[in-house]
Amino acid sequence: xxxxxxxxxxxxxxxxxxxxxxxxxxxxxxxxxxxxxxxxxxxxxxxxxxxxxxxxxxxxxxxxxxxxxxxxxxxxxxxxxxxxxxxxxxxxxxxxxxxxxxxxxxxxxxxxxxxxxxxxxxxxxxxxxxxxxxxxxxxxxxxxxxxxxxxxxxxxxxxxxxxxxxxxxxxxxxxxxxxxxxxxxxxxxxxxxxxxxxxxxxxxxxxxxxxxxxxxxxxxxxxxxxxxxxxxxxxxxxxxxxxxxxxxxxxxxxxx
Amino acid sequence: xxxxxxxxxxxxxxxxxxxxxxxxxxxxxxxxxxxxxxxxxxxxxxxxxxxxxxxxxxxxxxxxxxxxxxxxxxxxxxxxxxxxxxxxxxxxxxxxxxxxxxxxxxxxxxxxxxxxxxxxxxxxxxxxxxxxxxxxxxxxxxxxxxxxxxxxxxxxxxxxxxxxxxxxxxxxxxxxxxxxxxxxxxxxxxxxxxxxxxxxxxxxxxxxxxxxxxxxxxxxxxxxxxxxxxxxxxxxxxxxxxxxxxxxxxxxxxxxxxxxxxxxxxxxxxxxxxxxxxxxxxxxxxxxxxxxxxxxxxxxxxxxxxxxxxxxxxxxxxxxx
Amino acid sequence: xxxxxxxxxxxxxxxxxxxxxxxxxxxxxxxxxxxxxxxxxxxxxxxxxxxxxxxxxxxxxxxxxxxxxxxxxxxxxxxxxxxxxxxxxxxxxxxxxxxxxxxxxxxxxxxxxxxxxxxxxxxxxxxxxxxxxxxxxxxxxxxxxxxxxxxxxxxxxxxxxxxxxxxxxxxxxxxxxxxxxxxxxxxxxxxxxxxxxxxxxxxxxxxxxxxxxxxxxxxxxxxxxxxxxxxxxxxxxxxxxxxxxxxxxxxxxxxxxxxxxxxxxxxxxxxxxxxxxxxxxxxxxxxxxxxxxx
Numbered sequence: 049x050x051x052x053x054x055x056x057x058x059x060x061x062x063x064x065x066x067x068x069x070x071x072x073x074x075x076x077x078x079x080x081x082x083x084x085x086x087x088x089x090x091x092x093x094x095x096x097x098x099x100x101x102x103x104x105x106x107x108x109x110x111x112x113x114x115x116x117x118x119x120x121x122x123x124x125x126x127x128x129x130x131x132x133x134x135x136x137x138x139x140x141x142x143x144x145x146x147x148x149x150x151x152x153x154x155x156x157x158x159x160x161x162x163x164x165x166x167x168x169x170x171x172x173x174x175x176x177x178x179x180x181x182x183x184x185x186x187x188x189x190x191x192x193x194x195x196x197x198x199x200x201x202x203x204x205x206x207x208x209x210x211x212x213x214x215x216x217x218x219x220x221x222x223x224x225x226x227x228x229x230x231x232x233x234x235x236x237x238x239x240x241x242x243x244x245x246x247x248x249x250x251x252x253x254x255x256x257x258x259x260x261x262x263x264x265x266x267x268x269x270x271x272x273x274x275x276x277x278x279x280x281x282x283x284x285x286x287x288x289x290x291x292x293x294x295x296x297x298x299x300x301x302x303x304x
Numbered sequence: 305x306x307x308x309x310x311x312x313x314x315x316x317x318x319x320x321x322x323x324x325x326x327x328x329x330x331x332x333x334x335x336x337x338x339x340x341x342x343x344x345x346x347x348x349x350x351x352x353x354x355x356x357x358x359x360x361x362x363x364x365x366x367x368x369x370x371x372x373x374x375x376x377x378x379x380x381x382x383x384x385x386x387x388x389x390x391x392x393x394x395x396x397x398x399x400x401x402x403x404x405x406x407x408x409x410x411x412x413x414x415x416x417x418x419x420x421x422x423x424x425x426x427x428x429x430x431x432x433x434x435x436x437x438x439x440x441x442x443x444x445x446x447x448x449x450x451x452x453x454x455x456x457x458x459x460x461x462x463x464x465x466x467x468x469x470x471x472x473x474x475x476x477x478x479x480x481x482x483x484x485x486x487x488x489x490x491x492x493x494x495x496x497x498x499x500x501x502x503x504x505x506x507x508x509x510x511x512x513x514x515x516x517x518x519x520x521x522x523x524x525x526x527x528x529x530x531x532x533x534x535x536x537x538x539x540x541x542x543x544x545x546x547x548x549x550x551x552x553x554x555x556x557x558x559x560x561x562x563x564x565x566x567x568x569x570x571x572x573x574x575x576x577x578x579x580x581x582x583x584x585x586x587x588x589x590x591x592x593x594x595x596x597x598x599x600x601x602x603x604x605x606x607x608x609x610x611x612x613x614x615x616x617x618x619x620x621x622x623x624x625x
Numbered sequence: 626x627x628x629x630x631x632x633x634x635x636x637x638x639x640x641x642x643x644x645x646x647x648x649x650x651x652x653x654x655x656x657x658x659x660x661x662x663x664x665x666x667x668x669x670x671x672x673x674x675x676x677x678x679x680x681x682x683x684x685x686x687x688x689x690x691x692x693x694x695x696x697x698x699x700x701x702x703x704x705x706x707x708x709x710x711x712x713x714x715x716x717x718x719x720x721x722x723x724x725x726x727x728x729x730x731x732x733x734x735x736x737x738x739x740x741x742x743x744x745x746x747x748x749x750x751x752x753x754x755x756x757x758x759x760x761x762x763x764x765x766x767x768x769x770x771x772x773x774x775x776x777x778x779x780x781x782x783x784x785x786x787x788x789x790x791x792x793x794x795x796x797x798x799x800x801x802x803x804x805x806x807x808x809x810x811x812x813x814x815x816x817x818x819x820x821x822x823x824x825x826x827x828x829x830x831x832x833x834x835x836x837x838x839x840x841x842x843x844x845x846x847x848x849x850x851x852x853x854x855x856x857x858x859x860x861x862x863x864x865x866x867x868x869x870x871x872x873x874x875x876x877x878x879x880x881x882x883x884x885x886x887x888x889x890x891x892x893x894x895x896x897x898x899x900x901x902x903x904x905x906x907x908x909x910x911x912x913x914x915x916x917x918x919x
Contacts (some may be wrong), residue, residue: 098498127500139495141488143555151481152488156500158481165480166473172480179481219500368718415904421717422660426854427903430896433851437893539847543725550722579741582733589726593719594711 049111051076051223051255052097057106057118059092059279066092067279070106074223079249080257081270081287085299088276090259091136094225098133099123112222127156132221134212136228136259142201146192146211149200150183153218183218189248190214206237210244217252226258230265238262242269267291275299325464332460342460344572346528349463350521351564353470355548356557357517360474362546363554364483365510366490367417368425371432372518372545374412377439377537379405379519380526384451387527394457398466398523405519406512408435413511417504432542439534450533451526458528466524470517475557477513486510487555547585550592553599562601627761632884633877638768638837640876641775645830646853647860647868648782649701649823655799655863656819657713662724663704665850666731667824671697671831672746672841673739679747686749686836690774693832694825701824702817710813728850736843743842746835771833778829779869782822786865791818799863848892852879855899861909870911 050073057070067089074080082090095101097108099121108118112130121129132153141149158179164172187193190210195203200211209229216224229245230238242265249256260266266273267287275283275290277299283290290296328345331337337345358372379401386397416427440448477483485506488496497503526532552563567585574581592599646668653661671693678689708727712720755764786792794815797805806812834849835841856875860867875895882891902909 100494100498123494123497124500124502126498133498135495135498139492139498141491141495143491144484144487148484148487152484152496152499152501155481155485160480162477162482165482166476168476176480215499362718366718368721416900419903419907422721423858423903423907425718425721426660426858427900429851430855430899433896434893437890441889543729546722546725554718577737579733579737582729583737586726586728586730586733589722590708590730593715593723593726597715597719 050074051111053109053111055107055109057093057096057108058104059089059096059101060104065279067096067276070281072274072281072284074255074257076222076255077249077253078255078272079246079270080255081266081273082257082259082276083261083263083266083273083290084276084282087278089279090276091227092279093276094133094227094257094259097225098126098131110223127219127221130220130222131225132216132219132223133225134209134216134227134229136231138205138208138212140200140208140212140215143199145197146187146200146203147180147183147196149211149215150186150218151179153215154179154183156219186214186218189251190244206233206241209233210241213245213248217248220252221254223255223257226256226260228259228261230260230262238265245269321468325461328464329460344568345460346458346463346524347572348565348568349467350524350528351545351548351568352467352561353517353521353524354545355552355560355564356470356474357514357521358545359549359552359554359557359560360478360486360510361514363549363556363560364478364490365486365507367507367511368421369428369511369514370425370539370542370546371412371428371430371435372514373537373539373541374432374435375405375408375515375518376522376525376541377435377532377534378408379522380532380537381439381445381451381522382519383523384454384526384532385445387457388451388454394455394462394523394527397457397527398520401519401523402516403519405522406516408519409512409515410508413508413515414504417507417511429539429542432537432539436534436538439537446533448533448535450531450536452531454526454530454532456528456530458524463524466520470520471557471561474513474517478557482506482509490555544585547589549599551588551600553601556599556601559599559601563599628884631762632880634762634764634768635884636877636880637873638771638876639880640873641772642830642834642837642872643849643853643856643876644869644872645775645778645826645833646849647856647872648779648865649827650854650857651860651862651865651868652795652819652823654857655865656795656816657709658717659709659720659724660854661709661823662721662850663708663727663731664823664827665846665848665853666728666735667697667701667704667846668827668831668834668850669735669841669843669846670700670731671828672835672845673735673831673843674828675832675835676744676746676841679749686770686832689749690829690832693828695828697828697831698821698825701820701827704824705817705820728846732843732846739843741843743840746839746841748836748839750836767837771837774829774833778826782826782865785822791815795819852892852895855895857909858899859902859910861911864909864911867909867911871909 052074054070054072057067058065059067082093084090092101096103096118100123103118110116110129110131114129116129141152158175160172160175184193184196187196190213192207192211192214200208203211213226213229230241233241245256246269248254270287273285273287273290274281275296282295282299283293285293328337332342354372354376358369361367361369382404383397383401386392386400387394412431416424416431419427439445445451485496485501488501489503489506493503548563548567549560551567552559570584571581574584646664649664650661653659653664674693674696675689678684678692704727708723712723750767750770753766786795794805794810795818797808797810798812798815802812852875853872856871857868858871859874860869860871878898879891879895882894887894
C-alpha cells in the first residue's frame with residue numbers, strides 16, 4: 049500500500065498550467081528525489097501536497113497517520129495526516145527563539161486548554177515541560193541546543209535550514225517534504241546535511257521527498273527520482289535509469 | 305524544573321501587586337492622592353486594559369485593527385444598560401460588557417479576519433464606524449445624546465484589579481502554546497499553517513479575547529464618567545489606543561503599560577489644548593515609525609524584567625513566569 | 626420619476642467629488658502600495674486654500690481652483706519626501722501608521738492655526754440654476770461646474786498617464802518598480818509626480834466641495850477621505866478607471882439612500898458596501914484577482 053498516491057493531478061494558475069496530469073506513487077520508507085529545471089512545478093507540487101493550493105483536477109490520496117484526499121484537506125490539518133515540510137525560501141518565525149520555533153512544530157501535541165494556560169494549572173507545567181525536553185532533544189540532533197534562546201532570524205543561513213527541518217520533525221511526520229534543503233550551503237555543509245537526512249530517516253522512520261538541484265547529492269541519497277519538466281512528470285526511476293534517460297538529458301541540456 | 309523558583313517569583317510579584325494597591329488606597333484615603341490624580345489613575349488603568357488587549361490582536365497576532373474603540377463602546381453600553389436600566393450590580397455590568405464585546409468580536413472577526421494587512425485595517429475601521437452609527441440611531445440607548453446618569457461604581461479597587469487580571473490573563477495566554485501560535489501567525493502565516501496552527505481559529509480567538517477586555521474597559525469607563533455617547537468611541541479613540549500600543553512597542557505588554565502611563569500623563573497636561581495633543585501624538589507616531597519601529601521597549605517585555613527572571617537562563621517552555 | 630432624475634444629478638455631483646479624491650488614493654496605492662490616509666486631509670487643505678484665496682485675495686472660482694491645485698500638489702510632494710520616503714522599506718503596518726500620523730498632523734495642525742469652527746465658503750459661482758421639466762427638476766450651475774471640471778480633469782489625467790513620458794514611467798513603476806529602475810526610470814521622481822498629480826486632484830475636489838456644500842472645517846477631510854477610499858476599493862484599488870467608477874457608484878448609492886429615508890445610515894451603508902466588496906471581491910469590481918505566491 050503506497051503512502052502517497054497522486055492521480056491525474058493538474059494545477060493551473062489563470063490559464064497557465066503549472067502541473068498537468070501527474071500520476072505517481074510513493075512507498076513507505078523511500079527517499080525520493082524530485083528534480084527538474086526551474087519552473088518545472090516542483091514547489092507547486094509540494095504546495096498541492098500540503099493543501100496550500102487545491103488542485104484544479106485530479107486527486108492526492110494519503111495513507112499515513114490518517115487516510116485523506118486532497119479534497120478534504122486544509123493546510124493546518126495536513127500535519128494531522130502525518131505530512132510536514134520545509135520551504136524553499138526558509139519560512140522560520142524569525143522573531144521567535146530557536147526553541148519556540150520547534151515548540152510550534154509540537155503545536156498539535158499540546159493538550160492543555162485555554163483555562164489551564166491562563167490559570168497556570170499543574171497540567172500546563174507538565175505539558176510544557178515534556179515539550180521542552182523533547183524540543184531540546186530534537187535541537188541537539190541538529191547541534192542547535194546551545195542556541196535555543198537565540199532568535200531564529202539571527203542564525204546563520206545553514207543553521208536556519210537545519211532549524212526548519214527540526215521544526216518540521218517536531219510535528220512527528222511520517223512523510224517529510226524538503227524543499228531544496230541544501231540551497232545556499234557550501235559542499236561540506238551539504239555533505240553533512242545529507243548524512244543527517246539519511247540518519248533522521250532511519251531514526252524517525254520517515255518517508256522523504258526532497259527537491260534538490262545538486263545532482264550528485266540527489267543521486268547519492270535518493271533511491272528513486274521523479275523528474276518534472278514544464279509541469280509534466282517526464283521520468284521516474286533509480287538514479288542510474290534517470291542518468292541515462294534521453295528525455296531527462298534533453299530537459300536539462302536542451303537541444304533537439 | 306525548579307518549582308520553588310516559580311513560587312518565590314510569584315510571591316515576590318504578588319507582594320508588589322498587593323503593596324501597590326494598598327499604598328494608593330491609603331494615600332487616597334489620606335487625601336495625598338486627590339480626586340484629580342485619581343481621575344488620571346483611572347484613565348491610565350482603562351488605557352492599559354485597552355492597549356494590552358489591542359496589543360494581543362495587533363502586536364502579538366499581527367492583525368491590524370482600527371476598530372478597537374467599537375468593542376469598548378459595546379462594553380460601555382452593555383454595562384450602562386445593565387447598571388442603569390436593569391439596575392444590576394456592577395459585576396453584572398462588567399460581565400455583560402465582557403460577553404457582549406466578545407460576541408461582537410466573534411461576529412466581526414470571522415468575516416473580516418480573512419483579510420490581510422491594510423484591507424483588514426480598513427474593514428475593522430468600517431465596522432467601528434457602523435457600530436458608532438448604529439449607536440447614534442438607536443433611541444433605546446439615547447441616540448446621539450447618549451446615556452446619562454450611569455451610577456459611578458468604578459473606583460481604584462475595580463480598576464486596579466481589572467488591570468492586573470487583564471495583564472495576567474493576556475500574559476499567561478501569550479506564554480502558552482496558544483499564544484505562541486498567535487505569534488507564529490504574525491511571523492509567517494503560511495508556515496504556521498503548515499505546522500498545524502489553525503490560523504482562522506487563533507486569529508478569531510485573539511480578536512475575541514482582545515474585544516472582551518476592551519469591553520471591560522468600556523464598562524469601567526461608563527461607570528466612572530456617568531455619561532457615554534457614541535462619538536466618544538469613534539475612529540479617533542481607536543487611533544488613541546493604537547498610538548499607545550505602537551509607542552510602547554507592538555508585541556510588548558510591558559511596553560503597552562508604559563505607553564499607557566506616559567501618554568495618559570502627556571494628554572492630561574495637554575488637556576486644555578486638545579489640537580496640540582493630537583499634533584504631539586502624530587509626531588510621536590511618526591518618529592517611532594521612522595526611528596524605533598519596534599516601539600519604545602521593542603522586544604523587551606515582562607519576561608525580560610529582572611524581577612521575573614531570577615538566576616540564569618529562563619527555561620523557554622515556561623518563559624514569562 | 627422627476628424626483629429620481631433630481632437625485633441622479635445630485636448623485637453625479639457627489640460621485641464626481643469622490644472620484645476625484647479616489648483617483649489620488651488609487652494612484653498612490655498603485656505606485657507604492659500605501660493607503661495614503663492623509664489624502665483626505667490634503668483635500669481639506671485644498672478647501673482652505675480655496676477659501677483663503679477667494680476671501681482674502683478676492684479671486685474668482687477658476688484662479689482659486691488652480692492655486693489650490695498647485696498648493697496641494699506641492700504639499701503632496703513634501704509629505705512624500707518627508708514622511709513616506711524614510712519608511713519605504715518598512716512593513717505595511719508601519720507605512721499605514723505613518724500615513725495615519727501624517728493625517729492627524731494635518732488635521733490638528735490645521736485646527737491649531739485656523740481653530741475648529743466651521744467657516745462659510747463664499748458663493749463664487751452665483752445662484753443661477755437650470756430648471757427642467759417645468760421647474761420640477763433643478764440643476765444648480767454648481768452641479769454642472771462640478772461634473773464638467775471633473776470630466777476635464779479626468780481627461781487631462783488620462784492624457785498624462787497614456788501619452789506623456791512621466792505617465793508612462795508611472796505605469797512602469799506601478800507594474801514593476803525594480804524593472805522600471807533598471808530600464809532607467811527615475812523612480813523617486815516618478816513617485817513625486819504621482820503624489821503631485823493625486824494631490825492636485827484632491828485640491829480641486831476641496832474647492833469644489835467648498836463651493837458645493839459651502840461649509841469647511843479642519844476635520845472635513847476624514848469622512849470624504851474614507852468614502853473616497855471606499856470608492857477606490859469598490860473599483861479595484863490601483864485601477865484608475867475603477868476609482869472613477871467606484872466614486873460615481875458610491876455617490877449614487879449614498880444619494881439614493883439619503884433620498885429614500887436612510888440618510889442617518891448613509892455612512893453605515895458605505896462601510897457595509899466596503900466590507901462586502903472586501904470580502905467577496907477584494908480586488909474590486911474592476912480589478913483582477915491575484916493569488917499569493919508561496
